[in-house]
Amino acid sequence: MSVLIYIDHSEAQIKKSSLEAICYGAALARQLGTGAEAILLGTVNEDLAALGKYGVTRIYQVAGEALQHLDSGLFTKVLAEAVPATGAKVVVFSNNMNGKALAPRLAARLKAGFVSGAVALPDTASGFSVKKSVFSGKAFAHISLKTDIKIISLNPNSFPLTTGEGKAEIAPLNIAVGAPKVKVVSATQSTGQVPLTEAELVVSGGRGLKGPENWGMVEELAKLLGAATACSRPVADAHWRPHNEHVGQTGIAIAPNLYIAIGISGAIQHLAGVNRSKTIVVINKDPEAPFFKAADYGIVGDAFEVVPKMIEAVKKLKGIV
Amino acid sequence: MKILVCISKTPDTTAKIAFTDNNTKFAGDGVQWIINPYDEWYALVRAIELKEKDPATVIHLVTVGLADTEPIIRKALALGGDEAIRVNGENADPFYIASQLAEVARQGGYDLVFTGKETIDYNGSAIGGMLAELLDMPYISLAAKFDLNGSVATIVREIEGGEETDEVNLPVVVSCQKGMAEQRIPNMKGIMGARSKPLKVLEPVAIAPLTSIASFELPPAKAGVKLVSADNPAELIRLLHEEAKVF
Numbered sequence: 403m404s405v406l407i408y409i410d411h412s413e414a415q416i417k418k419s420s421l422e423a424i425c426y427g428a429a430l431a432r433q434l435g436t437g438a439e440a441i442l443l444g445t446v447n448e449d450l451a452a453l454g455k456y457g458v459t460r461i462y463q464v465a466g467e468a469l470q471h472l473d474s475g476l477f478t479k480v481l482a483e484a485v486p487a488t489g490a491k492v493v494v495f496s497n498n499m500n501g502k503a504l505a506p507r508l509a510a511r512l513k514a515g516f517v518s519g520a521v522a523l524p525d526t527a528s529g530f531s532v533k534k535s536v537f538s539g540k541a542f543a544h545i546s547l548k549t550d551i552k553i554i555s556l557n558p559n560s561f562p563l564t565t566g567e568g569k570a571e572i573a574p575l576n577i578a579v580g581a582p583k584v585k586v587v588s589a590t591q592s593t594g595q596v597p598l599t600e601a602e603l604v605v606s607g608g609r610g611l612k613g614p615e616n617w618g619m620v621e622e623l624a625k626l627l628g629a630a631t632a633c634s635r636p637v638a639d640a641h642w643r644p645h646n647e648h649v650g651q652t653g654i655a656i657a658p659n660l661y662i663a664i665g666i667s668g669a670i671q672h673l674a675g676v677n678r679s680k681t682i683v684v685i686n687k688d689p690e691a692p693f694f695k696a697a698d699y700g701i702v703g704d705a706f707e708v709v710p711k712m713i714e715a716v717k718k719l720k721g722i723v
Numbered sequence: 724m725k726i727l728v729c730i731s732k733t734p735d736t737t738a739k740i741a742f743t744d745n746n747t748k749f750a751g752d753g754v755q756w757i758i759n760p761y762d763e764w765y766a767l768v769r770a771i772e773l774k775e776k777d778p779a780t781v782i783h784l785v786t787v788g789l790a791d792t793e794p795i796i797r798k799a800l801a802l803g804g805d806e807a808i809r810v811n812g813e814n815a816d817p818f819y820i821a822s823q824l825a826e827v828a829r830q831g832g833y834d835l836v837f838t839g840k841e842t843i844d845y846n847g848s849a850i851g852g853m854l855a856e857l858l859d860m861p862y863i864s865l866a867a868k869f870d871l872n873g874s875v876a877t878i879v880r881e882i883e884g885g886e887e888t889d890e891v892n893l894p895v896v897v898s899c900q901k902g903m904a905e906q907r908i909p910n911m912k913g914i915m916g917a918r919s920k921p922l923k924v925l926e927p928v929a930i931a932p933l934t935s936i937a938s939f940e941l942p943p944a945k946a947g948v949k950l951v952s953a954d955n956p957a958e959l960i961r962l963l964h965e966e967a968k969v970f
């Protein structure tokens with residue numbers, strides 16, 4: 403009957419989005435009156451038992467050199483053995499990059515009903531339905547799952563991290579790991595930067611910034627706030643900024659606590675990817691810019707004058723002057 | 724080389740999102756339909772580029788949908804591809820769709836199966852992974868680059884805050900996103916040629932969907948923007964700190 407949460411990692415570190423998935427899985431287990439356990443494939447340089455504070459009592463671990471890098475086929479075979487072995491009826495993933503590769507695969511193998519992009523705990527009052535984001539953040543759907551085993555992948559930044567007391571027991575699981583078919587040649591990660599999808603604060607720039615040479619102030623503000631940087635589509639298309647910063651309907655969808663949009667008009671396709679942000683701030687010199695309708699706070703003004711003053715104010719607030 | 728490109732139809736990005744039948748159905752009347760941008764701009768165009776390099780390549784397009792999806796598949800054929808297959812089934816759920824696509828893929832013996840990273844309506848990003856599992860093929864999701872050297876594919880996929888380069892032997896299923904290719908506009912020759920390209924209609928295999936949509940919901944409206952004077956950005960920072968408490 404239990405809830406099983408998949409722990410994703412890279413470079414031997416557990417991803418923050420997996421901690422959110424653990425908190426979600428633990429809350430769901432409480433709701434269902436059952437236990438929450440987690441599973442890790444591979445090894446990490448972290449104190450696994452300490453994850454107990456997020457609400458899991460046991461962490462199953464399958465060791466194997468081939469499990470340090472994702473091969474969705476290989477991982478699926480291991481998980482398909484682990485799920486019945488642990489007796490889990492609900493499996494929770496983060497809907498992050500690896501979760502998007504793995505969760506649907508496992509669902510197909512187990513013939514489990516699957517919801518990706520969940521944004522809230524399931525409604526289990528009568529049946530089992532999960533609220534997910536659809537139409538690129540413009541609406542929600544409630545998906546009902548009728549299968550014995552259910553798989554949910556949780557959108558990053560959609561469930562709060564809460565901690566309590568407790569240590570998890572580590573339980574090695576003996577499952578034969580096959581040979582990978584995917585060979586990882588290299589991986590690059592921009593170090594010291596917050597990954598956009600996990601970021602709680604995001605500072606974003608649009609075509610109003612005129613050219614890539616003007617991104618210094620965007621980066622400085624982001625750095626001061628510990629925020630990630632993002633951009634609108636034409637900015638990425640013009641190669642002013644890297645593609646992986648492009649947010650919107652055809653880029654990355656994000657839901658940070660704070661999204662600061664500088665020199666972005668707020669086209670419907672842009673809003674689609676960012677309108678689940680909890681607080682939206684718009685800096686635009688055009689009072690008619692559509693973005694103001696979706697904003698919580700705004701300044702009508704020239705970004706080249708306003709942003710440097712914001713930077714000064716943040717420095718003062720943080721005592722850096 | 725045989726490539727299968729999966730194509731889905733989605734509402735235009737500017738379409739009004741509204742629901743009917745007690746919020747259980749998308750209000751599709753009067754909505755303009757387009758090829759799902761990820762399928763068109765990245766999956767299909769990259770397949771066409773591979774064919775331009777190696778003209779012996781054969782590209783098949785496949786969609787699962789009723790007769791009203793035919794304009795979309797013809798539009799895709801106008802960009803490129805040799806023939807199209809429409810599986811005459813409704814969009815019941817991701818597992819149903821993936822199972823239909825898997826059946827077509829098995830029959831065709833493809834070396835390469837491309838999907839978009841997700842559709843812009845249901846945002847499921849489920850089809851590629853399910854399809855790979857049903858076909859027992861490796862799966863690379865969120866691919867931003869794809870290159871072929873004989874039967875070995877080198878694929879760059881997005882990971883949190885960076886990218887990973889993978890090598891895999893064909894056959895493989897790949898979900899495509901930005902970076903794979905640049906959007907193309909169909910030309911007159913393509914549009915005319917698309918009319919005479921074969922479009923095969925297959926009946927769906929019997930598969931029970933595993934999920935259903937109980938209802939839709941629109942997000943609550945925003946309370947309205949609080950404007951701060953351009954002379955006083957420090958006040959904005961104070962509000963974000965003390966009122967919104969975001970830092």
Ligand SMILES: Cc1cc2nc3c(=O)[nH]c(=O)nc-3n(C[C@H](O)[C@H](O)[C@H](O)COP(=O)(O)OP(=O)(O)OC[C@H]3O[C@@H](n4cnc5c(N)ncnc54)[C@H](O)[C@@H]3O)c2cc1C
Pocket residue numbers: 607608609610611633634635636637648649650651652653664665666667668669670671672675685686687688691703704705706736760
């Ligand atoms: C199918 C489709 C999919 C799309 N997907 C996406 C997507 O995923 N993401 C996306 O972002 N777009 C997407 N677009 C494009 C979208 O429609 C807009 O064209 C785009 O978002 C505009 O980018 P922008 O706001 O940076 O530029 P603009 O629309 O040019 O806006 C620039 C803004 O900057 C302001 N400005 C100018 N100078 C200053 C100054 N000195 N100080 C302050 N403000 C200033 C202007 O008032 C204006 O509001 C898509 C379009 C289509 C058709």
